[in-house]
Amino acid sequence: MVNLQDISKVIRSKNASPFELTFDIILRDKTYYDQLKEKRCINKGVLAELYGIAEDDINDIIYFDPCCAIKVTLKRAIPSGSPGDTDVYGAQQHAPLLTLQVEI
C-alpha cells in the first residue's frame, strides 16, 4: 500500500461548474496508472467514505488514458459562492486524496 501522492504528479480539485467539484489525479507513470485502472482502486465507495458523502453525489469516475489520469466529479454540497460555501473556486478540496492508501 502507498499514499496516492507518492505515485501521482498532480492531485487537484476545481469547480467544473458552480454546482460541481472535479478532481484530477495524474499518475507519475503508466505502470501505476494501469494498476489503479485495472483494480479500479479509485471508486465510488472509496471516495464516498473519504469525503463522507453519498455515492449518489459522485458522478462518473473517468480513467483518461492519454495522460494517465483519473477524473472524479462530485456534487457540491453548497453551490460556489452561496452562503455557507467555504471554497468559491473549489481549489482546496483535494487534500484527503494525498494520503489515500492504494494497493500497488
Next chain:
Amino acid sequence: MNNIDKQFKILSPTAILGYGFPLESFMNGIREDPDLIAVDAGSVDPGPYYLGSGKSFTDKIGVKRDLRHMLKQGIGRKIPIIVGSCGGSGAAPHLEWCKAIVEEIAREEGLSFRLGLIYSDIDKQVVIEAIENNKIEPLQYLDKLTSDVVDRSVNIVAQIGVEPIIEAIKLNCDVILAGRAYDPAVFAALPIHLGYDPGLSMHLGKILECAAIAAEPGSGSDSVLGILGPDSFILKPLNRIRKFTRESTAAHSLYEKSNPYSLPGPGGALDLRNVSFRQLPDGQVEVRGSRLIPSEKYNVKIEGVQKLGYRAISIAGSHDPIMIKNISDIIKDVNATVADILHSENIDGEIYFHIYGKNGVMGSLEPAQEIVSHEIGIVIESVSSSQEAANTICTITRSTLLHYGYAGRISTAGNLALPFSPSDLPAGEVYSFSIYHLMEIDNQDLFKIKVVEI
C-alpha cells in the same frame, strides 16, 4: 473563402484579460505575424457576486495594460482583436465597462478602428417563453427552471457560440468585444469563418483560452501561439522557459471539465476520443483528430444569479487551548444566545462560522475530526435582507463570542484576538447562482451586435 492550406496563427496573450503577460512573450508572438489576437476575459469561477453586481473580478489597471498592448500592436498591423466574456461575467454592464477602457486607450494612443459589440444578455421574457415551450433543461445537479426563479434573477446571459462573432467579423470590425461567450469561441470564430475545420479550431480555442496553462511549467499569465493548418494544429510557447509536451497538452483536456473525452458547447460537442498528440522540437506539440459533432438542437448555456441580501464579516483568532478544544460547543451556545437577542428585536438573518484550523476550508467534506492546531482562525459571517441588519447580526455575534463565559474558561478578559479596528466589516450584496441551464435557441438574432467607429 481563404486558402486553408495556409497556416492560421492565433496569438493568445493571457489566460484572463487583466492577468498580465511578459511583454517579451507577447512581442515574440507579434513577430510571428499572427492572423488573430484573441483573449478570454471571464469566468464563473469567482462566484455569483460579479454577474449580479455588474462588476468585474479583474482590475481596471490590469485590463487596461493588457488591452493597450493588444490594441497598439494589433491595430497598426491590421490584426483582428477579439475579446470574449468582457468584464468578467459578460453582461451589458460588464461589456460597457470594457468598452470604456478600450475608448480610453484609443484616445490616449490616437488609435481609430471599427469596434463591434456583441450583447449576450437574454431578456427574462425570452427565458420564460422558452420554459413554456420546453426549451430549457437543467445541467447536472440543478432543478428544472421555473418562471419564479427567472423573475428573481438578474443579468441573465448566454454563453454565445461562434455565430454572433462571425456576424461581427462580416461587419468588418477590427476589434470585437463580446459579452458572455463560450471560452473557445473567440479563438475559433474567425478560422471557422475562413473555412478551417471546426473541430480543430474549437479544440485549439479550448487550449488557447487558458494561454500558457497547458504548457510546462504552466502559467495563466504568459502568451502562447496556436498555428492552425488543414488537418492539425500546433501549439508553440513564446517564452523560452516553457514548452508544450504531449502530456501537458493532453492533461489540459481535464482542466475544469467533468468529462475529458467530450466537451459540450453551443451548437455541438467537441469529441476528443480520437485525438493524438505529437511532440515537435522547441517545445511544440501537434494535435490532430479533434472533431466537432453538431447537436440536433442548438443549445446555449444560460447563467443567472439571484440576490439573497447583504453580508457582514468579522475576522478573529484564538490561541486558547481550552477554547479551541470546546469550540463546537461554544459556537452552539453563542448561536443560541444571539438567536434570542435577534428574535426579541425582530431581526432575521443567518450566521455562519468559518473555523480555520477545524474545517474552515472543507466544511462538510472535512474528514479530520480533531483540531491539532495551536491556534484557530474564526470568520463570522452574517447574511440578512439589509446591510444594516447584517451589520447588527455580525456585531452582536462577535461581541457575544468575545465575552462568552464558556465552561472551564481561565482567560476571562476576552476570547478573541481581533486583527482590525473596525473589527466588523460590511461586505455588500450577496448573490447565489440561480440559473445554469441549457436553452435551445432558434436563431442567433437574440444576440444584438452594435458597431461603433472609434
